[in-house]
Amino acid sequence: MSEVIELSRPMLAVEVVDLRKEFVRRDKKAGRFVRRRRAAIDGVSFVIQRGECVAILGQNGSGKSTLVRLLSTLLLHDGGSAHVFGHDVFAESRAVQKLVNRVSVEASFFKKMSAGENLHYAARFYGMSPRATRERIPEILGKVGFPADRRTEPMENLSRGMQQKVALARALLTSPVLLLLDEPTTGLDPRSKLEVQEFIRHVRREHDATILLCTHDLAEAEALADRIGILDRGELLALEPADELKRRYGAATLEEAFFSATGRTFEDEAVEDDDREVFA
Amino acid sequence: MREMAVSMRHQLVGLGGVVERNVYLTRRYIWWDVAFMVWTIANTLTIVFIAKGIEATGGSIDVERATATLLIGAVVWAYLGIIFEFLTETVAWERWEGTIEYTFMAPLSRAMHLGGSGVFAVLYGLVRAAILFVVVALFFSLSLPGANFAAALVLLVIASVSFFGIGVMTAVLPLISPEKGAQLGFVGQGMLLVVSGVYYPVSVLPNWMEWLSTISPATYALRGIRASILDGAGLAWADVWPLLVIGVFSIPLGLLIFSIGERYAKKHGKLKRSG
Numbered sequence: 405m406s407e408v409i410e411l412s413r414p415m416l417a418v419e420v421v422d423l424r425k426e427f428v429r430r431d432k433k434a435g436r437f438v439r440r441r442r443a444a445i446d447g448v449s450f451v452i453q454r455g456e457c458v459a460i461l462g463q464n465g466s467g468k469s470t471l472v473r474l475l476s477t478l479l480l481h482d483g484g485s486a487h488v489f490g491h492d493v494f495a496e497s498r499a500v501q502k503l504v505n506r507v508s509v510e511a512s513f514f515k516k517m518s519a520g521e522n523l524h525y526a527a528r529f530y531g532m533s534p535r536a537t538r539e540r541i542p543e544i545l546g547k548v549g550f551p552a553d554r555r556t557e558p559m560e561n562l563s564r565g566m567q568q569k570v571a572l573a574r575a576l577l578t579s580p581v582l583l584l585l586d587e588p589t590t591g592l593d594p595r596s597k598l599e600v601q602e603f604i605r606h607v608r609r610e611h612d613a614t615i616l617l618c619t620h621d622l623a624e625a626e627a628l629a630d631r632i633g634i635l636d637r638g639e640l641l642a643l644e645p646a647d648e649l650k651r652r653y654g655a656a657t658l659e660e661a662f663f664s665a666t667g668r669t670f671e672d673e674a675v676e677d678d679d680r681e682v683f684a
Numbered sequence: 685m686r687e688m689a690v691s692m693r694h695q696l697v698g699l700g701g702v703v704e705r706n707v708y709l710t711r712r713y714i715w716w717d718v719a720f721m722v723w724t725i726a727n728t729l730t731i732v733f734i735a736k737g738i739e740a741t742g743g744s745i746d747v748e749r750a751t752a753t754l755l756i757g758a759v760v761w762a763y764l765g766i767i768f769e770f771l772t773e774t775v776a777w778e779r780w781e782g783t784i785e786y787t788f789m790a791p792l793s794r795a796m797h798l799g800g801s802g803v804f805a806v807l808y809g810l811v812r813a814a815i816l817f818v819v820v821a822l823f824f825s826l827s828l829p830g831a832n833f834a835a836a837l838v839l840l841v842i843a844s845v846s847f848f849g850i851g852v853m854t855a856v857l858p859l860i861s862p863e864k865g866a867q868l869g870f871v872g873q874g875m876l877l878v879v880s881g882v883y884y885p886v887s888v889l890p891n892w893m894e895w896l897s898t899i900s901p902a903t904y905a906l907r908g909i910r911a912s913i914l915d916g917a918g919l920a921w922a923d924v925w926p927l928l929v930i931g932v933f934s935i936p937l938g939l940l941i942f943s944i945g946e947r948y949a950k951k952h953g954k955l956k957r958s959g
Contacts, residue, residue: 477788477789478955479955480950501791510782510957513782514708517705517708521705526786528700528701528702528704529701531697531698
């Protein structure tokens with residue numbers, strides 16, 4: 405049995421088993437420091453097949469970003485395991501880093517530097533020489549629809565939508581086989597949102613990339629993902645194709661399915677959720 | 685073997701990427717750099733004028749030599765400040781700009797990441813130190829006959845290895861303490877310079893501080909550079925070997941401390957833009 409697991413592991417893009425991550429915060433109460441522990445990810449298990457797009461739905465503070473940061477090697481876990489293409493995320497982080505890239509809700513660039521400059525130095529961190537990026541960067545910026553005449557402008561002069569396109573270009577530049585998208589369209593205008601979503605489809609078609617999309621946009625999840633997971637207060641309640649998810653909860657829409665699974669509406673964010681978000 | 689060579693090449697390309705990024709940033713912030721340079725020159729002038737001030741208030745000193753001694757101290761202080769600032773703020777800048785997560789999830793070893801910051805800091809610091817020295821020396825019409833600038837430069841570069849190692853130790857502070865880390869780094873820099881004889885011989889320090897001066901690389905750098913510029917001396921082994929020894933110990937120790945700090949930051953979720 406163990407041999408079968410070993411043989412099948414490389415076929416899985418992501419394999420997460422009983423993953424746990426806690427954060428500790430020191431609060432001052434009545435003049436004394438009190439340590440509070442909160443599980444941001446609580447025994448989460450799932451697999452993603454190579455080439456699959458999986459969306460994780462959850463409210464603010466549900467643990468989506470913590471999950472992405474764990475798989476990005478930016479956090480150490482407190483229990484369980486996570487493998488990316490057979491590599492242990494926490495023991496073989498360098499191997500995992502070569503396979504993964506991400507786009508987060510904030511575009512995150514050196515704001516005074518241009519799109520071209522930001523992409524050039526970022527590519528070096530993945531071992532891409534100036535010769536390799538000289539043609540590749542203009543090509544990839546062209547693919548995401550970034551205008552050629554704005555490549556030398558500082559990032560701070562670009563709109564959020566433009567910045568997010570550059571973020572997608574940065575992620576794709578390193579040819580990741582696992583792309584982690586953490587609310588990539590949050591805050592974008594409808595047109596930019598559609599452009600980014602179309603580009604994500606293009607990446608799947610053309611680059612054989614596996615995608616983990618964390619979002620709280622239900623329509624986006626349904627439009628892009630093969631399977632949709634519901635993450636609530638650190639627990640993964642379900643992970644199924646949208647239709648099966650609706651069938652399982654006897655719901656007509658994904659929103660209703662979310663309500664049935666979590667016991668609250670998607671917009672209903674308790675004070676506890678805000679607290680969890682700050683905590684994580 | 686070939687795999688190792690490819691991996692090493694990728695790491696060196698990554699180190700070049702850090703240097704390249706800092707070149708871009710320097711170009712984009714060039715007027716800030718010009719203003720900082722003017723401020724440093726003005727600050728150095730206020731220190732170097734002390735030599736003339738002592739003579740004007742009745743003191744008996746060799747003004748030319750005292751002026752050059754203070755100038756060397758101020759230039760080495762400024763140079764060291766640049767190296768410490770670049771290394772200590774390597775993490776702080778990334779956190780401020782929001783790129784910290786992207787840099788720390790890239791397959792770039794921390795030695796190369798910090799090494800890139802160090803290489804740029806040395807090059808940038810040398811240019812600034814040269815400008816500062818020339819401008820202030822011209823201002824005071826210092827003649828410096830027989831000065832051995834080549835030996836002084838070589839010693840400064842050798843000392844930079846040790847400065848880099850200590851800088852890496854302070855670079856971890858903003859990683860584990862986003863709010864206070866950079867300030868604590870500057871405290872470390874200040875403590876190092878107090879005991880190193882920047883504007884005075886270390887013999888005037890209390891015994892315990894004089895002992896501390898023996899483990900500060902700046903002590904040997906200042907002593908050797910002053911001997912080269914004021915007396916035309918060549919490289920003295922007595923100044924070189926302590927710098928090499930401190931460098932050999934401080935770099936691995938610095939990287940070890942940084943890796944422990946990085947592990948702590950990953951455990952406690954501090955590797956993110958907001959801290």
